[in-house]
Amino acid sequence: MPPSQLKQLKASLRDSGVIRPQQSKKQKRENAKTGASAQNRNQRNAALQAIRDRFNPFEIKAPSNRSKFESTTRDGPSTAAKGYRPGVTKSLGEERRRATLLKEMKDRHKTGGLVDRRFGENDPTMTPEERAAERFARESQKKMRKESMFNLEDEEEDFQLTHMGQSLTLDGKTLDDFDAEGLDGGESDDEKSRKRKRVLPEDGEEEEEEEDQDFIDFGAEGEGHPERKKSKAEVMKEVIAKSKFHKHERQQAKEDDDDLRDELDKELPDLFEALRGMKAPPKQDEPAKQDLAAMNPERAAMMQAPEQQDTEKQYDQRLKQLTFDKRSAPTDRTKTVEEKAEEEAERLKKLEDDRLKRMRGENVSDDEDMADDDKDSFFAGDESEEEEDDAMAFGLPTSSTVPRPADMGVEDEDDFVIDDDLVETRSNVSLSLDGSDMEEEELSEDDEPEVAEQEDELINGMTLPTSTTETAVGITQSATGKLAFTYPCPADHDSFLEIIKNVPAQDVPTIVQRIRALHHPRLKPGNKDKLGKFAEILVEHIAYMADETEEPSFAVIENILRHIHSLAKTHAINVATAFRARLREISKVRPLNLIPGDLVVLSGISTIFPTSDHFHAVSTPAHLCIARYLGQCNVEDLTDLASGAFAATLIVQYQAVSKRYMPEFINYALNALCNLAPTELAAELRAFPPRKIAENLRLESSKKISSRKLQFDDVINSPNDIKGEEELKLSLITTFASLLGSSSDIWAEKSAFTEIFTPAQVVLQHISKSFKNKVLPVKSALDKINAHLTQAHLTRRPLFLHDHKPLAIKSAIPKFEENFNPDKHYDPDRERAETNRLKKEYKREKKGAMRELRKDASFVAREKLREKKERDSEYEKKYRKLIAEIQSEEGRAANDYEKEKRLRQGKR
Amino acid sequence: MPAPVESSKKRKSVKNGGAPSKRRAVAEEDTFAETLSKIQELENQITESRKHYNNIATLISMLNIEPSAKEPELAVAVSLCRVFSRLIAAGNLTESNRAAENEKIIVAWLKERCLEYQRALMAIMREADPTSQITALTLAMRLVKERITHIPGADNNIWATLFKDIVTAVVEANNGQDLQTEFVSKFVKEFEDVRFFTFVQLAEYADVRRSPETLDTLVSILSSCDDAPAADHEFESFFVPRETKTKQLNSVNAHKKRAQEAWLAILRNNLSQAQRKNLLRIMVHNIEPWFSRPELLMDFLTDSYNVGGATSLLALSGLFYLIQEKNLDYPQFYTKLYSLLDADLLHSKHRSRFFRLLNTFLASTHLPATLVASFLKRLSRLALNAPPSAIVVIVPFMYNIFKDHPTCTFMMHRTIRDKDVAADVEKNGMNDPFDDNESDPTRTNAIESSLWEIETLQSHYHPNVAAIARIISEQFTKQAYNLEDFLDHTYQGMVESDLGTGERVLRKTPVVEYQIPKRIFTDRLLEEDGGVDSGPAAFLRELWDF
Numbered sequence A: 001m002p003p004s005q006l007k008q009l010k011a012s013l014r015d016s017g018v019i020r021p022q023q024s025k026k027q028k029r030e031n032a033k034t035g036a037s038a039q040n041r042n043q044r045n046a047a048l049q050a051i052r053d054r055f056n057p058f059e060i061k062a063p064s065n066r067s068k069f070e071s072t073t074r075d076g077p078s079t080a081a082k083g084y085r086p087g088v089t090k091s092l093g094e095e096r097r098r099a100t101l102l103k104e105m106k107d108r109h110k111t112g113g114l115v116d117r118r119f120g121e122n123d124p125t126m127t128p129e130e131r132a133a134e135r136f137a138r139e140s141q142k143k144m145r146k147e148s149m150f151n152l153e154d155e156e157e158d159f160q161l162t163h164m165g166q167s168l169t170l171d172g173k174t175l176d177d178f179d180a181e182g183l184d185g186g187e188s189d190d191e192k193s194r195k196r197k198r199v200l201p202e203d204g205e206e207e208e209e210e211e212d213q214d215f216i217d218f219g220a221e222g223e224g225h226p227e228r229k230k231s232k233a234e235v236m237k238e239v240i241a242k243s244k245f246h247k248h249e250r251q252q253a254k255e256d257d258d259d260l261r262d263e264l265d266k267e268l269p270d271l272f273e274a275l276r277g278m279k280a281p282p283k284q285d286e287p288a289k290q291d292l293a294a295m296n297p298e299r300a301a302m303m304q305a306p307e308q309q310d311t312e313k314q315y316d317q318r319l320k321q322l323t324f325d326k327r328s329a330p331t332d333r334t335k336t337v338e339e340k341a342e343e344e345a346e347r348l349k350k351l352e353d354d355r356l357k358r359m360r361g362e363n364v365s366d367d368e369d370m371a372d373d374d375k376d377s378f379f380a381g382d383e384s385e386e387e388e389d390d391a392m393a394f395g396l397p398t399s400s401t402v403p404r405p406a407d408m409g410v411e412d413e414d415d416f417v418i419d420d421d422l423v424e425t426r427s428n429v430s431l432s433l434d435g436s437d438m439e440e441e442e443l444s445e446d447d448e449p450e451v452a453e454q455e456d457e458l459i460n461g462m463t464l465p466t467s468t469t470e471t472a473v474g475i476t477q478s479a480t481g482k483l484a485f486t487y488p489c490p491a492d493h494d495s496f497l498e499i500i501k502n503v504p505a506q507d508v509p510t511i512v513q514r515i516r517a518l519h520h521p522r523l524k525p526g527n528k529d530k531l532g533k534f535a536e537i538l539v540e541h542i543a544y545m546a547d548e549t550e551e552p553s554f555a556v557i558e559n560i561l562r563h564i565h566s567l568a569k570t571h572a573i574n575v576a577t578a579f580r581a582r583l584r585e586i587s588k589v590r591p592l593n594l595i596p597g598d599l600v601v602l603s604g605i606s607t608i609f610p611t612s613d614h615f616h617a618v619s620t621p622a623h624l625c626i627a628r629y630l631g632q633c634n635v636e637d638l639t640d641l642a643s644g645a646f647a648a649t650l651i652v653q654y655q656a657v658s659k660r661y662m663p664e665f666i667n668y669a670l671n672a673l674c675n676l677a678p679t680e681l682a683a684e685l686r687a688f689p690p691r692k693i694a695e696n697l698r699l700e701s702s703k704k705i706s707s708r709k710l711q712f713d714d715v716i717n718s719p720n721d722i723k724g725e726e727e728l729k730l731s732l733i734t735t736f737a738s739l740l741g742s743s744s745d746i747w748a749e750k751s752a753f754t755e756i757f758t759p760a761q762v763v764l765q766h767i768s769k770s771f772k773n774k775v776l777p778v779k780s781a782l783d784k785i786n787a788h789l790t791q792a793h794l795t796r797r798p799l800f801l802h803d804h805k806p807l808a809i810k811s812a813i814p815k816f817e818e819n820f821n822p823d824k825h826y827d828p829d830r831e832r833a834e835t836n837r838l839k840k841e842y843k844r845e846k847k848g849a850m851r852e853l854r855k856d857a858s859f860v861a862r863e864k865l866r867e868k869k870e871r872d873s874e875y876e877k878k879y880r881k882l883i884a885e886i887q888s889e890e891g892r893a894a895n896d897y898e899k900e901k902r903l904r905q906g907k908r
Numbered sequence B: 001m002p003a004p005v006e007s008s009k010k011r012k013s014v015k016n017g018g019a020p021s022k023r024r025a026v027a028e029e030d031t032f033a034e035t036l037s038k039i040q041e042l043e044n045q046i047t048e049s050r051k052h053y054n055n056i057a058t059l060i061s062m063l064n065i066e067p068s069a070k071e072p073e074l075a076v077a078v079s080l081c082r083v084f085s086r087l088i089a090a091g092n093l094t095e096s097n098r099a100a101e102n103e104k105i106i107v108a109w110l111k112e113r114c115l116e117y118q119r120a121l122m123a124i125m126r127e128a129d130p131t132s133q134i135t136a137l138t139l140a141m142r143l144v145k146e147r148i149t150h151i152p153g154a155d156n157n158i159w160a161t162l163f164k165d166i167v168t169a170v171v172e173a174n175n176g177q178d179l180q181t182e183f184v185s186k187f188v189k190e191f192e193d194v195r196f197f198t199f200v201q202l203a204e205y206a207d208v209r210r211s212p213e214t215l216d217t218l219v220s221i222l223s224s225c226d227d228a229p230a231a232d233h234e235f236e237s238f239f240v241p242r243e244t245k246t247k248q249l250n251s252v253n254a255h256k257k258r259a260q261e262a263w264l265a266i267l268r269n270n271l272s273q274a275q276r277k278n279l280l281r282i283m284v285h286n287i288e289p290w291f292s293r294p295e296l297l298m299d300f301l302t303d304s305y306n307v308g309g310a311t312s313l314l315a316l317s318g319l320f321y322l323i324q325e326k327n328l329d330y331p332q333f334y335t336k337l338y339s340l341l342d343a344d345l346l347h348s349k350h351r352s353r354f355f356r357l358l359n360t361f362l363a364s365t366h367l368p369a370t371l372v373a374s375f376l377k378r379l380s381r382l383a384l385n386a387p388p389s390a391i392v393v394i395v396p397f398m399y400n401i402f403k404d405h406p407t408c409t410f411m412m413h414r415t416i417r418d419k420d421v422a423a424d425v426e427k428n429g430m431n432d433p434f435d436d437n438e439s440d441p442t443r444t445n446a447i448e449s450s451l452w453e454i455e456t457l458q459s460h461y462h463p464n465v466a467a468i469a470r471i472i473s474e475q476f477t478k479q480a481y482n483l484e485d486f487l488d489h490t491y492q493g494m495v496e497s498d499l500g501t502g503e504r505v506l507r508k509t510p511v512v513e514y515q516i517p518k519r520i521f522t523d524r525l526l527e528e529d530g531g532v533d534s535g536p537a538a539f540l541r542e543l544w545d546f
Helices: A005-016 A025-034 A036-054 A086-106 A128-145 A180-208 A232-276 A286-292 A297-304 A308-324 A337-359 A365-379 A435-458 A467-480 A493-499 A505-518 A527-548 A554-570 A572-589 A596-608 A619-632 A638-654 A663-676 A722-746 A753-770 A776-795 A830-907 B007-016 B022-048 B050-062 B074-089 B101-127 B130-150 B155-160 B162-172 B177-188 B192-206 B212-223 B252-268 B273-290 B294-307 B309-325 B333-340 B351-361 B369-383 B388-404 B406-411 B419-428 B452-457 B463-473 B491-499 B538-543
Strands: none
Touching (some): A025 A036, A128 A232, A493 A527, A505 A527, A505 A554, A527 A596, A554 A572, A554 A596, A572 A596, A572 A619, A572 B491, A596 A619, A596 A638, A619 B491, A638 A663, A638 A722, A638 B538, A663 A722, A722 A776, A753 A776, B022 B050, B050 B074, B050 B101, B074 B101, B074 B130, B101 B162, B130 B162, B130 B177, B155 B162, B162 B177, B162 B212, B177 B212, B192 B252, B212 B252, B212 B273, B252 B294, B273 B294, B333 B351, B333 B369, B369 B388, B369 B406, B369 B452, B388 B406, B388 B463, B388 B491
């Protein structure tokens, strides 16, 4: 038979060490010192709790779904398997509700009341020590922060130990600076901030430990610690606070005395006056003066300034200045000339590397994602396209979105139509001047933009404000005589034309210079936009100059182009937009008939923008424009061929660095040569599509002529006499030949060099033969091509393109998860997994919240019922009491009546 | 305001002209009304009795078609049509054998007038302004209808004479666009018998050599006819309602036969090159369906195919139709096809059309690899001189073919196994084994060659084209490219996609050349560099003076 309950209890108490033999005093003291007693207390509480639980088997409810088979999991037995204690949870919940909900219920229709906002006051999870420590930490933090601007207690140690108002510092010096001002101001501030902070944690903490409490937690419950005696630290703190308070009071009294004394002192002169019998004029600035004496002189001076507002502003400004003032730091050593040169070389090298990177189509390191973005914007036509288009992947526009241009005159590559309306009409505006005059002007003026440019380069694209340019203007003024010094920044091209209407062409750069100087972005906030607009106008203007003037002055155009270039460094978007607008106009209006302005703009592009880039917002479309012109244009006379030659030259120049292949160039050059050659080519060449020119442009080889350098003028005007014409033809032949020569240099590395240049070789041989090898450029070009062809033959190897690593065969083996955990979700789709997780969490939370609300409701109902019962019973009691009272009174009255009656009867 | 002679003209000009004085307008109205009433009166008189038959002559003279029928009096024409319709309906234009002599004379006289009227209508159709032309056409057709309906047994005769005249007049009319459209839409398309006889007449008409303009008209009329009727088509809409219809008119085959004859007559005529191209273009959709024996087209197509250039390209689809449907045996088809790949092909506007067909022709995986390789190599040669829009087609096309003919992939990747050969190549380089001049695609040795051209195009100036060319050297993981997506690109489209519409601001700041050049066009500051011109645009300055 098992021992009785009592005996069992005693045994278990002894086993767990709750009851143990009496300890000696010494032991006790030791324990207290090491803090073992507190630990022991905790242990004891836990043990007691465990024993209580063990001895009350009715509280434990067995789990409803008993596991059928013995199983082992990695996680160990689940919590549910142990059974739970509904009674405990219920009572816990009840208790908590009583603490929160009931309070709320009671306070429902009440306003006001006292709220204890001290930190951790209502937090049962904190021990008093923790509470105190936390409060102390907060206090000191607040002090450290020094929120108040006028907080003067910077250096003071706030928590100095004192005794009886005396500092306990070792050096014995009393630091008496418990400032009333600081205390008052600070306190009010502190109070506020504390309030703000306190709201949050209290709200947060209430719901925190709501969940999971249906299950038994056999560990320490973490609450219900008995009230403890105050620790030594706390006592000390109290003492400190008290002493501070006393000190403050003393100081206050002393200050009051001082004030009073001051007041009296101030009234002394009045008193003297009164004694003399005269009244002094009333003093207006009495209060100000009052403070002045106590202030430091600088501040006083500031305060004395007439306007308070102004002073404050000044003060603010000064303060800001001070905060932004640079700390003095050791300066870099002045660099030697070599070092500077080296640095410059390094910078250039980096820029060149960047260019090469862009050429290869790689992203330049610092703006990788930007480039990606850009690719989207540039290449992808419509991203919202429903069906997938293979061509879109390569950035080609979908054929459906780009309608074939019907109204363009040229329907397609096959037939070439020239629209007469599109041939430019040259106006008779003559802005050119005689050459000699110009040369001289040119020289005198050329120096100063160079200076500006140098500056430009040095400070990396930022022109200096007025100072330098002002002098520059001074210089030019002497050279050019009458020019205004100030010009408005034009808003469109027409107004710019208005400005330069009466100005000789060679002065235009000076005007541009002045406009740039006058509207330097540093001078006024709006100037940056203005200059951007101005850059666009200049782009328009160079084309205008080449188009409209009879003999465009290329010195001026060049100068303006360089201005544009310099502006482009700061206003790249504007300049690029202007160039793109021009290209768009070309492609819309006259894709196959480039006018001089277009050629100038295209050559401007070649210097301003890097044409070697893999993709560039300006140079790529420019390439296309030229290629389209070369590939499709209609050649009718020598000027067409001249502009073709110019375009071809531009192309070769464009590709000088990146060495990209351009089929249209080869086609055009070979066709032009075939058409210009003195005799027709005997062999039928199959490589390039032949284009016959209607008019016979063949060179009459009989005449004695020499070739010359081509003029830009050849693009505009054709020579009048036959000799000039023949000369031009010969020059065109030599130009095209040397273009082919240079292009063969550029493309020498191409694997299909043989295929590209064999036709060129044949054509050049033919021409050279008909000249009997006398024309040098043709000969040299031919030699060059021959040399490259032999080289190409030697270096030719079969293609070896697919040396890839072989692709892995797709495997169908299911993925095996190492350390599989059934509770974890292995959804490869991260998004879906995340949504599932959120859904689950939401469901759980919702269930919990509903359960809690239901419990709350029942609690409230219960409470109400209880209250009602209480009220009812009270009422009943009162009623009974009253009844009893009345009855007793009645009884008494009845008795009295009986007595009286009896008395009367007795009398009778 | 021009002084009009005719009242109708006057009325028109009143309507169209500015604001003439009211009185004058009233006066014109009056004259117009007068003429109308006079015409009405004359017409009524004719109806009333035979005595007034001479009015017909008066009316005809009033038609005002002499010397040219530029400004005919339409009201008169309409009234005359009414008159003749009535007469025909009343049988006044049919002579019976038993009729009296004078009757016969009257009928003969009437017939003569009728002919005269018809001639007048034809003249109007040929010469007058479009409105009058159309009116005349309607009137003439009405006469046709009346005569066929009311004169039994005359139909063949009428179709052969009057209708023939109408068709000829329609074809030869001056400024006849509207007239022809009207004729086609109101009559030919509407009524199946009219269409039938139109075919007959056109075939007859086109038998003789005609001028190119006339042929154009004929082609436009014929091609705008409805689609060919299906085999079980029920003929229902007839211009002339009859109880007993001739068999011919109810048979689909007969219809087709006539159309076929008409077309053949045109095809045999002296066609200009442009017309030939045009015919070839509409061949598959408009012409071939009418042919019950399409093999008759064979000659035309093979001739066109042999012309070369764009004409061959266009003939290709018709020929393909014949090969596919009619089992035409075309000897050396692929050789011919191969010869079409010339320098102009990629610059032609029929490029897309050709590639679609070429895609079909080379789709078979049973073709010998040597042949396919020849096509590939040839195309890659052409790509070297092609516009970007063509390169963009060629490369994906090649990709697809490589997928179908893995043997050809040697053209992209080849290791020389033979050590001696390898050493030789290493030392002396190599020639392209491909024979460009060989016309037989099975003998070009292309499969021994490599596609250096495409590899070169990987450095094409346009980034997108270069990217497409690069698919040849990447792993062939994609099943096939959809060729349709790559066809039909143009310079314009590419420029537009690069430049945009200009509404969007550039998202990224474009890179600017970091160094401002000292000189662009001139020899500025050349001395500073020691007289050596270098730096950007030096090449330009070397070749050009400014």
